[in-house]
Amino acid sequence: MEYIFSDKLSNLKASAIREILKVTNDPSVISFAAGSPAPNAFPVEDIKRFLCDIMDNEPITALQYSITEGYPPLREAVKKRMQTQHNYVPEKDDIVITTGGQQSVELACKIFLNEGDIAVCESPSFVGSLNSAKSYNAKLVGIELDEEGIRADILEKTLEENRNVKLMYLIPNFHNPTGKCMSLERRKKVYELAQRYNVLIIEDNPYGDLRFDGEDIPTIKSMDTDGRVIYCSSFSKIVAPGLRVGFTSTAPEITAKMVACKQASDVHTTMLSQMICARFLTECDMDAHLTRLRAIYRQKYQLMADCIEKEFSSKVTFTKPQGGLFIWATVPEGADVLEFCNRAIAEKVAVVPGNAFMTDDTLPTRCFRMNFSTPTDDQIREGCAILGRISKEMFGE
Ligand SMILES: Cc1ncc(COP(=O)(O)O)c(C=O)c1O
Incomplete structure (x- = not known):
């Protein structure tokens, strides 16, 4: 049979990262390609205790159908935490629990994007979200970043020239x-532009709790006076991605539409996972847990940064993040980053070429992404030594 898939899928391709991750299933490959938490960051003992307790005392709640908005104790716990972070205002917002942060973004795209609408994003950006927008046949316009985040001058010009953003x-x-982390000034400017051109903002914040250096910066959601920010976050990077629990905080008119669509999609997020997250928030010392995670990532980041500094060609530059899971490296002008990544794979080290994160993966880039959270310390040292040698062979000392 010849399958004729919907037009909506015409722009959608399998993620290049997923393809690279297939290679990384080979245990002999050192992978700097993932975006996963460190193996020692998982609160396994807490989750084991919660699981046993849930099965002993509330098995039917865990195994029965439930409501789409989310398990009420989890919604309450998330509201409380989001209120302290100024990402939820009881009089103005509501919370929906979603199946990972990915579903929050996908639902937001689904309820707002008509075919031909423009969605503006940073370029590069998270490919899962770009694919959500693409799957509704929206046109993506990527805007480059500088040291303070998305370039406000280009954003303003784009909004001026395209009234259907x-x-x-x-x-x-x-x-x-x-x-990179967007500066406070840039966040204010972006919000002001969103107001001026009447544009919604999906603020995706799965990494905000993973700051290991510097001071927290207020979210754009915390500045929102007119209900135009759809704040999305997740338990994936701070508890466990396999649980698939995320959430959205935004205006009740928006959450109502998201709930209607979520009902049609997966009815509700897995109850067992939601119950584990609720217990985690209410029974564990979240601050102590995050302090532990930040220490793990600070050490891993520093090790990788030191190894890059020591081993790589001096012509390769790289970002020095204050949190999160990634370093973004740039090869010299005229160099072929794909060749570099392919040579790395041939020597059993996986990094992700920058074009995997562009709105159009044929756009030129000289960058590649390195993840420092998942590899062991020895793998970081060994992988950086191999990448360093290749970089010197290709770009000189
Ligand atoms: C920016 C961003 N948003 C959303 C997600 C999806 O996370 P989740 O596992 O919560 O669906 C990721 C995952 O890597 C991400 O990097």
Whole structure:
């Protein structure tokens, strides 16, 4: 049979990262390609205790159907935590629990994007979200970043020239893939532009709690006076991605539409996972847990940064993030980053070429992403030595 898939899928391709991750299933490959938490960051003992307790005392709640908005004790715990972070205002916002942060972004795209609408994003950006926008046949316009985040001058010009921009998708904290953090001034400017041109903002913040250096910067959501920010976050990077629990905080008119669509999609997020997250928030010392995670990532980041500094060609530059899971490296002008990544794979080290994160993966880039959270310390040392040798062979000392 010849399958004729919907037009909506015409722009959608399998993620290049997923393809690279297939290679990384080979245990002999050192992978700097993932975006996963460190193996020693998982609170396994807490989760084991919660699981046993849930099965002993509330098995039917865990195994029965439930409501789409989310497990009420989890919604309450998330509201409380989001209120202290100024990302939830009881009089103005509501919370929906979603199946990972990915579903929050996908639902936000689904309820707002018509075919032909423009969605503005940072370029590069998180490919999962770009694919969500693409799957509704929206046109993506990527805007480059400088040291303070998305370039406000280009954003303003884009909004001036394109009056059908419906939303902006932004990752202000420890941006995936660059690791950059948007400055406070830039956040204010972006919000002012969103107001002036009447554009919604999807603020995606899965990494905000993973700051290991410097001071927290207020979210754009915390500045929102007119209900135009759809704040999305997740338990994936701070508890466990396999649980698949995320959430959205935004205006009740928006959450109502998201709930209607989520109902049609997966009815509700897995109850067992939601119950584990609720217990984690209410029974564990979240601050102590995050302090432990930040210490793990600070050490791993520093080790990788030191190894890059020591081993790589001096012509390769790289970002120095204050949190999150990624370093973004740039090869010299005229150099072929794909060749570099392919040579690395041939020597069993995986990094992700920058074009995997572009709105159009044929756009030129000289960058590649390195993840420091998942590899062991020995793998960081060994992998950086191999990448360093290749970089010197290709770009000189
Ligand atoms: C920026 C960004 N948003 C969303 C997600 C999706 O996370 P989740 O596992 O919560 O669906 C990721 C995952 O890597 C991400 O990097």
